[in-house]
Amino acid sequence: MKNKLGKILGLAIIIIILLALLIGKNEKVLFNNKENRDEGIASEEIEEDYNNKNEENISEVVNDINTIEIVATGDILIHKEILETQYNSETDEYDFNNNFKYIKKYLEKADLAIGNLETTLSGIENYGFSGYPSFNSPDSLADAMKSAGYDIVANMNNHCLDRDVNGYYRTRKTLVDRGFDVIGTRESIDDKRYIIKDVKGINVGVISYGYTMTVEDGNFGVNGISIPYDLLQLMNYYHPDTLENDMLNMKEQIELMREDGAEVIVFYMHWGDEYELEPNDIQKQIAQFLADEKVDIIFGTHPHSLQPIDMIQSSDGSSDTAVVYSMGNFLSSQRTERIGNPYTEDGAIVSVKVNKDMETNEITVDIPTYIPTWVNWYGKDAKLFYEVVPATIDDADYLTEEGRERIKESFDRTTSVIENYDEAIEVNKFIDTDN
Incomplete structure (x- = not known):
């Protein structure tokens, strides 16, 4: 009997100890410090404070800043020298993948990559492939660009x-069939003049415009070719003689993009004077107009040489627009040896980061950064190969001794031109130098 009573008492003591521990644990939840106990704060108030802290934590998560990276490159020109090298007589095929292999990682890692295809993809049957002055390239060029990481292709250029018209339509179809968004031209008058991409929760509106000229018959044209009226309606163009109306059309498209939900607006412009290192008056006029319309980013092509990057303030002082007047040649055979102009060897991959506060929906756009690029060439198997390389590496094993010297010269040319306007522009800021 004593043993049984002892066991009962022992069990009771254990239960009491456990209850005491449980009460102490609950007290720590409700009164988590001595000051609260001394001040007699009620448990409801502590619980309310606890809930508020949870709400703050939730708010911090919701208040995350979402950042995307948009990159753009300049002119992709497939001259006959490149066509000859990329052709494999054994397979009767063209392969352009090696042209992009050293810069592929920079395009792939971007959330959106845009390039200017300054050639047609008109097929070989009725036209044949050729370079300057009338370009037509194999469809495999589009395959290589897709593999390199491009998402959007601008093809409103000279x-x-x-x-001709058949080449216009076939080029667009070939690009669309390979999954590209095409800007600057339309398939039908019912199509929008712009695209809007949901990029990681940020709606990016992208549009392209290219210059036109007056040709012999008095019509608007490109590269000396008269544009049929019906086709002109499918192009986003401007002309010096109608510039005021053309800018009003740009304004209308900006408004339509915003109505369609665009939070960021990007213009990709084919403009300027060839081989000039400074923007002309029309470039500056359009850039200021777009800045006043609160466009976020302007990427420029056509001069075949680099021009400065700048941050333009709107006339009312309320906003800034990043403008890259010209990104130069990205891929071409225009080199000092061929045309006597070293600046045509230089290009850039320009990066702009866009940030969105996911709670307030506020959008901010960072100052552009860039990677200088250079078109390296080398002889192999009786061919002359052209490859775009970062102009920041002077000891790469694919460079000859002469190449190492010339890439340094290219780097110096590029930084002196691009950073001529805005001291805030910094070179190589987004380069991963470990890879």
Whole structure:
């Protein structure tokens, strides 16, 4: 009997101890410090404070800043020298993948990559492949660009009609069939003049415009070719003689993009004077107009040489627009040896980061950064190969001793031109130098 009573008492003591521990644990939840106990704060108040802290934590999560990276490159020109090298007589095929292999990682890692295709993809049957002055390239060029990481292709430029109206339509179809968004031209008058991409929760509106000229018959044209009126309606163009109205059209498209939900607006412009290192008056006029319309980013092509990057303030002082007047040649055979102009060897991959506060929906756009690029060439198997390389590496094993010297010269040329306007522009800021 004593043993049984002892066991009962022992069990009771254990239960009491456990209850005491449990009460102490609950007290720590409700009164988590001595000051609260001394001040007699009620448990409801502590619980309310606890809930508020949870709400703050939730708010911190919701208040995350979402950042995307948009990159753009300049002119992709497939001259006959490149066509000859990329052709494999054994397979009767063209392969352009090696042209992009050293810069592929920079395009792939971007959330959105845009390039200017300054050639047609008109097929070989009726036209044949050729370079300057009337470009037509194999469809495999589009495959290589897709593999390199491009998402959007601009084709409203002075070579978009090099293989007439049929070439215009076939080029667009070839690009669309390979999954590209095409800007600057339309398939039908019912299509929008712009695209809007949901990029990681940020709606990015992208549009392209290219210059036109007056040709012999008095019509608007490109590369000396008259544009049929029906086709002109499918192009985003401007002309010096109608510039005021053309800018009003740009304004209308900006408003339509915003109505369609665009939070960031990007213009990709084919403009300027060839081989000039400074923007002309029309470039500056359009850039200021777009800045006043609160466009976020302007990427420029056509001069075949680099021009400065700048941050333009709107006339009312309320906003800034990043403008890259010209990104130069990205891929071409225009080199000092061929045309006597070293600046045509230089290009850039320009990066702009866009940030969105996911709670307030506020959008901010960072100052552009860039990677200088250079078109390296080398002889192999009786061919002359052209490859785009970062102009920041002077000891790469694919460079000859002469190449190492010339890439340094290219780097110096590029930084002196691009950073001529805005001291805030910094070179190589987004380069991963470990890879």
